[in-house]
Structures are given as structure tokens and as C-alpha cells.
Amino acid sequence: MKILRIRLEHFRGITSREIVLQPAGITVVEGPNEVGKSCVPEAIGLIRSYLDSSRAKAVTDVRPVGQDVGPKVELEVVTGPYHLVYTKQFLWRPSTELRILAPRPEQLAGREAHDRFDTLLAETLDPQLWDALQVVQGDSLRQPVLARIEPLRTALGATDAKPGPGGHDALIGRIEQEYARYFTSKTGKVTGDYDATAARVASTRQQVDQLRARLGEAEDRIAQYARIEAELRQVCAAQRPVLRELEELRSRRRRLDELERAAELSRADVERAQATQAEAERAVAQRGELAAEHRRRLDEHEQCEVELSHLEQRCTQQRLDADLAASAAAEAMTAAEQLSARQRAADDALASARAHQDLRLLGDRIGAATAARITAAEAAARLENNPIDDAIVAELQAAQTGLLVAEAKRDAGAPRLFVTSLGGRRIDVDGSTLDADHEAAVTSQSVVEVPGVVRVVVCAGQDGHELVAAAEACAHRWQLLLDRHVIGDLTTARDAAGRRRHDLVERQLARRSLAEALDGDDLDEMRARHEALRDRVLTPVRRTTPSAAASAKCVRGAERAAGLARDAADAAAASAADLRAAAEAAAGVLMLRDVERIKLQQRLDGARVERERTARALQASRDGLSDNELRTVVAHAVKRLHDAVVLHDEGRDELSAAGADELRIVLDNAAAKHERLARDTHELTAQQHRLRGQLDDIEGQGLKDHLDAAGAALDDAERVHGRLAQRAAAVRLLRATFTRHRDDAQSRYVQPFTQALERLGRLVFGPEMRVHVSPELAIESVTRGGVTVPFEALSGGAKEQLAVLGRLACAQLVGAGDGAPVVLDDSLGFADPGRLERMAAVLNEVGQTNQIIVLTCQPDRFRSIGSAVVVRLDAA
């Protein structure tokens, strides 16, 4: 399409203006801001999109403020084979008019005109191309979307025929839509119903599997039940012969038990017979022992009797011997007694003589003693009266001496007072009237007074007093001694002492004589003895006391006679004692014999008793069972034992023949077999019950129903899913095929587009410039001087220039015929003057073949475009 002319009336600030555009080449529409350079594309948009009756905001916006007029647009274009003028007035007296000038003149109005214009435009202009080639003000940095532009694609694809309206995008869109029913567009994941049916198939299949497994399980159990039943039958069948065998073995066992019991009994029999035999033998032995003992007792008795008779003979002899000895002893005794009497008489005579002698001696001693005692007593009495002894004398003498010495000392030391009466006046000395001269030692003080005249006091000195006192003390002691001994003076004392010494000697002598006479005895006792002795000795007949000599002579003769008599008596006594001893010995022997005899007698008695007892026992035993009978009993017992042993041996043989051990083993085995079968039966029955329970649980659950229902559901789900899967596969294949071919085609387009772009680009960016273009025909990156920069990272200027270059390349490729005008509204504002210069060159070059409309408020920007025709819009 080419726009030849636009006429605007009452359009924004424009009252009426016609803009003529170069059909091929560049038209620069200049105008300050707000004047309406943008009115050109806006007017084209309105006339295309809105009915004349429209009151849309876009329409009302263009009405001049405050004027009651209708905006009017007239557009003259050449598009495809058509050359037409299209006029539309909005709002006020709206009208639409289409004049077709070529190829066949035609005129339409109103709605018909509008629709026809749409149809013609749709037929000849790709709306995407139209959009792509317009740079709207303020959007110059964005790349156009070129890949879907059919004319461009047609231009790029050498073989492609002309595509129908809507192209393949609609078809691709429908394929995508269909695809989206089954898969997600990004990752191709299964989705929607297709996914849901797959899930349903899976879950239903799981259900079917589970049910099938359960049913299989149930069938296994049923089979197991049948197996167990069969096994039970087998076990029961197997049990019967085992039971029979067991029964038979048990009866054999019972028979064996009987045999064992019989053997037991016969053994007891043997033992009993053995006991009986032993007992009989013991009885025989006892009988023998009894007889032997009896014989022993008889012998013993007999022997005792013999011994006793011997002993009695010996006793008789002994008695005779003893009698003889006794009489001999008696005679000797008598003789001895006579001699003893004689001896006693001699002794008496001796005693009498001695008594007489003693009486005389005792009397003498008593007399001497009595005399001595009297003498002593007299001396003693004298001594009693005279106590003055030599010691006293000495004491007296000493005292007298002391006194004399003391008086001498006193007298020598004391002042001497001499008073002599010289007148006749009375003189008192010491209270005593002096009648003579007075001389005295003054020992203490002496007062000499002449009454009425004078009083002289003489006082002894200190020494004088002491000496006086000492003399007084000695005198006192002396007087005391005299007083004590009741003696007048020393001489008398000395005499008394001489007498005393004499008396003492006398008394001493008397005492010695007394002691000699007493010779230790007491005088009174001696007197009593003497008295008694005298009474005894001196018979009334003979009251005389023989002399001492006579009595001594008498004594000596009596002593002699007594000695002789004693010797004779002693000899006789000794002889008698011997004989008596012999007699006593004989009597002792006799007594022993008698004891012996008595003992023997007792033994004899015992032996007799024993003999009688054994005789009785033997008799009693024989009375019970005679010896013969006893022998028969023994023989019988022996025979019985033999019989029993034989019987027992027979039983044992039979028992061993019965094979008890073997029977036990077989029986045990049979019993175990039976037990095992019983256990098997029990276990199988238990299993059967268990299974029965499980089967009862299964019963009525309708597992098969459920399985079939689930299977049907699975079939349904699989059918549905299968259909979906088939469709999904179809759409996937379709989409994949289309996408692949489209991408291939696009990448084939990329090459010529890149070449066209680079050709233009090199004019601006230099000969080394290279671009990388995506299959969507978007510039992805630019390489200059070996450095590749992504489009988005480029400077604003470069982006804008490349975006414009892309459009220009597109327009160039599409060519004038199918193309659309390139409209640059306020573009290239980012370009520096150098670039602008080069862009101008490019625009000039493209303008050779394509219509380019540049709208700008900066006329200088596009001054350099050589072939540009400038249209100035001034403020109306």
C-alpha cells in the first residue's frame, strides 16, 4: 500500500489541510509540537477502524475544541491493484464515501463503503506488516515482531505461494489449543482429562489387582481346604491299620504281662520254699544244739559232785588240825597270865618304895621354901619404908651445892646497906624498927625511914636483882627436895641410903633360896601333892616315915625284883602268841575250805538246774516234733524248693521266648505312629477350622462381583484413556511436525533477512558489523570489532537505529508491491549527528523503492536525506 494523499478537516488543531506524500521515496512531515504531525497516522487509524457514526473517545478526541463541526478525513491510497479515495466525516453529518478509481471505477457510500474498504485492505495489506512498519511516537526502541508477517515470510521464502488470509497462524493456534487439552505447553506434561483418565486407569488397575489377589488368595484357601480334606481322609485311612496293629500288639503285651506276673509269682514261690527249707534246717540244727547242751550240762553236774566229795574230805582233816592248835594256844596263855600277875606285884612294891622317897624330898623342899619366903618378905618391908637411895643423895648434894654457890654470888654483887642509929630516934628499916645496926645487902630496895625525919630508899642495881632471884630459885629447889624426901638434911639422907643397900642384898639371897627349893614347882601344888602323897603312902598302919637311905635301899631291891618278873612274863607271853597264831592259821584254812565247799555246792545246784532245764527243753522240742519227723520236714522242704525252681525256670524260658524287648520296641513304634497320626488329624482339623473361618469371612463378600465390576471399570477407563491417548498422540505428532517444519522454514527465512539487515546495518555501523537474528526474526545480538553484544545490552541509540533498520530491511524485502509505508513518528531522537547522517543515507537508499513517511518536530534531524520531500505543517 502506498498513501498518496491525506486531507484533514476540523481535525484537532487543523481546520483544513492536505498532505501529499511521495508514492515512492521519503516524505518528511515537519511541524512543531501540537501542530499535528501525528495526525497523519492517527487519521489513518480512525478512518480504518471506526464507523462514521462512532462516538468513541478516540473519535471525539480529535474534534476541534468548542466547534460544532465534524472531523473529516480523506485518504487516497494505492493498495494492490486498487487506487481509491476514502472519505469519512465523523460526529457531525457523518458520512463515508469510497471512490474506487482503478482498476474498475466504482463509488460506494455509507456502511457499504466502510465494509468494502475493509475488505480491500484485508485483501491487499497485511495488518501485521502495517503495524510492524510504524514507529509510534515514544516506542522507537522496540523491535518490530516480524516473524509472523506473511508478506515478509512470503518474500523470504522463495517457493511459498501467496498465503490465504489469516495464514497458518490460526491453524497453528488451533493445534496448540488442541495440544493444550492433553499436554502442558511448556514442559509437555500430561494434563487435563488425559492425565485424569490415566490416573483413573492406574487406580482402577490397582483395585483390580488387589481384588484379583484377594480372589486368588480365596481360591488358594479353597484349594488348601480341599487338600487338607484329602489329607485328613488319608490320615484317617492310615490310622485304621495302625490301630489294628496297635490293638494286636497290646494284646500281646497283656499276655506278656501275665507271663511276667506268673514269673514273679513263681520266683516268690521259690523264695518261700527256700525259706521253708532254711527254717527246717535251722530247726534240725537247733535240736542238735539242744541235745549237745544237755549232755554238757550232765557232765558238768557229775564233775561238780566229784569235786565236792573231795573237798569235804579235806575239810574234815583240816578241822582236826585246827582243834589241836587251839588247845595248845590256850595252855600257853594260862601260863603267861600267871607270870604276868607276878610281875605286877613286883611293880607295886617298887612304886611304893619310890613314893616314900618322894614324900620325904617334897617335905624338905616345902620347909626351905617357906623359910626363904619369910626372909624375903621382911627385907622387902624394910625397903618399902626407906626409899632413899644413892641417886637421891646425889641429887640432894647437887642441889645443896648449887644453893651455896648462888648465895655466894648474890652476896658478892649486891650493894651493902649499913644503918647505924645515931641518936635515938626511931629508925625503921624496911618497916621494922631498927633496933641495932643494920647491915644487909640490898638485893632489891631497902627503905630506911626515920619517921618524921627521913626516908631513905636504897635500890639494888640490875645485876643485883638477877643474882637474888637465882639464889632464891636454888633455895627453893633445895627446899622442895627436902620436902619431897621428907628429910632433914644431907647426912640423914646418906645414912638412910646405906641401910637400904643392905636390905636389898638380903632380899636377893632369900629369893634365890626359894627358887632352889621350888625347883620350878608351885609351892601350893607341892603342898597338895605332899598332902596327897602322904595320904596314899602313909597307911594308917605305917605312919612313920622311913629314912631316906632306907627308902632308897628299898627302892633298889624292889626295882630288881620287878625286872626279873617282867622278863619271865614277857617270854611266856611270846610263846602263847605264837601258838595262838598257829591256831588261828589253821582255823583260817578251815574257813577257806568251807567257803570253797559252799561255792562248789552252789555250782552243783546250778548245774543241776541247768541239766533239768535242758532236759525239759529237749523233751519239749521232741514232744513237738520228734527227730524223725524233723528229718521228714527237711526232706519235704528240699523237694518243694526243687519243684518251685523248676517251675520258675520254665516260666522264665517262656517269657524270654515271648520277646518282651522286641515287642516293646514294636509297640512303642506303633504307639508313636498312632500318636503322630492323631496329632496330624488334630492339626489338620485345626487348620481346616481356621480355613473354614477364613472362608466364612470371604463368603458373601462378592469378591468376584467386585472384581468384575472393577474389571469393567478398568475396561471403560482404558477405552476412554485409549481414545484420549490416541488423540493425544495424534495431536502431539501433528504439533511436532508442524512446529518442526515451521522452525525449519523460519530458520530458512533468517538468512536473507540477516543479509538484508546487515547490508543496511553496515552503512550505519561499519563494514565489520554482523547481527544474529532469531527464527522469530528478532535481532538477538550485534557483533562489531569482534565483540558480540546482546540486543538488550546495547545503548538506546543503537537499539533505536537497529529497530528502524529492521523495519527498513523488512520493508525492502517485502518490496513496494505487497508492502506498506514505513512510518517513523518522532524517531531517531537517540542518534548522534554522525549516525543520523548515516541513517539518512540508509533511509534515502530504502526510499528508492519504498514509501517512507517521517514525522518530526525537529526538521534538522532529517535534513541530510537527499531525496526527501518536506511537507511543513504550520499552525493554522
Add this chain to the structure above:
Amino acid sequence: MRLHTSVGDGSYGDEMRFIATADWQLGMTASYLTAEARPRFAQARLDVIRAIGELAAERAVDFVLVCGDVFESNQLDRQVVLRAFDALRAVAVPVYLLPGNHDPLDSASIYTSATFRDRCPDHVHVLAEPGPVTVLPGVEVVAAPWSNKAPLCDLVARACADLGPSDDVIRIVAGHGVVDTLNPDRDSLAAISVAALQAQVDAGRIHMCVLGDRHSTTQVTERIWYAGAPEVTDRDETDPGNVLVVDIDTAQPAARVAVERVHVGRWEFEVAARELGSVEDVDALVGWLDGHSGKDRTAIWLKLSGTLSVRDKARLDAALEEQAEIFGSVLIWERHYDLSVVPDDCDFGDLGLTGFADDAVRELVQMAGCEPGGAEAQDALGLLYRLTEASR
């Protein structure tokens, strides 16, 4: 015994009559049907019991003998049993149920379940023990029930092993399983020996043998029959939906047995093979489908082959999608699917595709003609066709 007088020429004596059926498969779920059609199908197989009840009354039969697989499984919900009993109450005569391989008398058998024991109507009997059971005076059913899913012998032969001369008794064998003459696995231990059974027939010890397991009504020998399922259960069944009305002359049971197959089922399962080469073929197929009556009781499996343009294939798909909503089910049998889609000039020529779009379509067209990925490319082209349809 109720006695019937033959409607024939009257030369026969009194007759005994019963309905033989099998393979009710109650509780079966038909997963190939649409979810919406499944309850209808389940209900239909209960309704068919009532239809049998009506037939029993109409033909005045003495009893109904169901030869195995009464239930689809032992592991069913109790409501299946309760609904079955409810339907069975519509049958006025005694009904004898034989446990089959689907519902064997094992330890979890549905027949011994509490619900069954407690709620079983009085006139319904389970043939639990192998061997003869007197069902009427002078009539014995020799039952060969399954006690587990894998018997190790010919159960029918075993049940008949101890049979003596029939004398005055009519003997009907009720069995279940594959007969050896029809069984490809001839070594199968459980296969029913036809020869042995026929020998019993020939010896006069049995007079009729009804078998279950084969859902298509099949006459094996003169007196050995598969009753078939009274309502179709699978697309490979050749003659399902029948029961047998069996008449036996009580006076001369060995002389004549009349077996009549009566169709009671209401559902149809069809397999249709079509080679499609043009829009006319597509339209013909759609017309054929449209022509069906009772679409809601019909399931169709299509074996498609041939070559269609993208446009025609899209037309076919749209039509089948619509029909699938109306029918019990319309399924393309994948295993037998051999339909190629080849874009022709008409498909995309008027789209004005240029450049890469044109290249892409060319590539897909090329892919569509070769494997692998051909089907997917065909689908992609179909989709492209659909997406561009609006702009045509």
C-alpha cells in the same frame, strides 16, 4: 408325576416333560458393554429365569433342570443370590441346580453359603451328591456335580458308574463340562466321554443326558445335548439364548425322546466384518447398524478392513461414536482391525496450506502409509482434518 398326553397322533403313552437349561452365569459382568448397558444385561439374565418360568407354566413341565454354572462364581455378592431366588420364585415347578465349574461345591461354595441355605425357596434343590436322585416318582436325575474347579476324572462317567438297569425308572443325566468329541484337549482328565455315555444310553440305563458348559445349544448325539445358555454371554456363541423342552415317553422311555429348543433370550451379540473403501461403504455400514431393532439389547463387534480417506474415516468415526451411545455396545474388534486411512487430494487440498504447513502435511501423509507410526500419522491427519473442518 404329572402326565401329559402327547399332542401328536396320540399313539404314544403318557409323557414326562421338563425344561433343560444351563450356564445362567448369574452375577456375570460384561465388561465389553457400555457402563450404561451392563445393568440392563445383568437384569436380562435374571429376566430370562422368569421367561423360563412362563415357559414352564405354558408347557406344563414337571421340573426345570439347570446343568451347572448357575452362578458365575462362588465369590458373589449375596444380592445376586437373593435376586436369583426372587426370579426363581416365578418358576412354579421344582428347579434342580447342578454345581458346575464356575460354582463348584468346594469349601467356599455359594450353595453352602449362609444366604443360600437360609433363603433358598423350597422348590429349588441343589444336586449336591453324585448319583441318582428321584425327582418324581419313577424319574431319577443322575447328577454329576463339580466339587472343585479341577476334577481329575470324568465326573459324568463316575456318577453313572454304579447305575443298574433302569427298569421302570426314567433316568436323566445332568452333567457339566466339555465332551471329548468337542474338546480340542483330548487328554483332559475331566472331559466327558461321549462313547461311555452313549454306551449307557444304548444299554438303556439312561434315557436323556443334559450337559452344561457349552453356551451354544448343541446336540451331541440323539440323546446327549448341551442346553446352552438361555441368554447370550459371549460373541463367539453360535446358538445361544435357548432352553430345551424335553419330552420322554414314560411307557417307553427308550423309544422316543423329543427335544425342542425354545428361544428365550433377548440379547443379541453380533460380529460383523466389513471392508470399507469409500464413503458409500461407510454409509452402508451405518445404515446396517441403523436398521437393527432392539439396539439396546445388542452388542456388535466390527471387524473393519479396507482403505478410507481422512474425510471418510472421520465420517465413520463420528457415526460409530453415535451408534455406540444407542447400542448395548458397538466395538471395533482391535484384533481384526485392518483399516487404512490414506489422505487424498480432497482432504487438505482446499485448505490452501503453503510453505512449512504444506511440508508438514506431506510428511504426515508419507508417514501414514508406512509402519510404524502409520496409525498415529493417520490419526494426526484425522485431527488436522477435524481442526480445519471449520474453515472449509
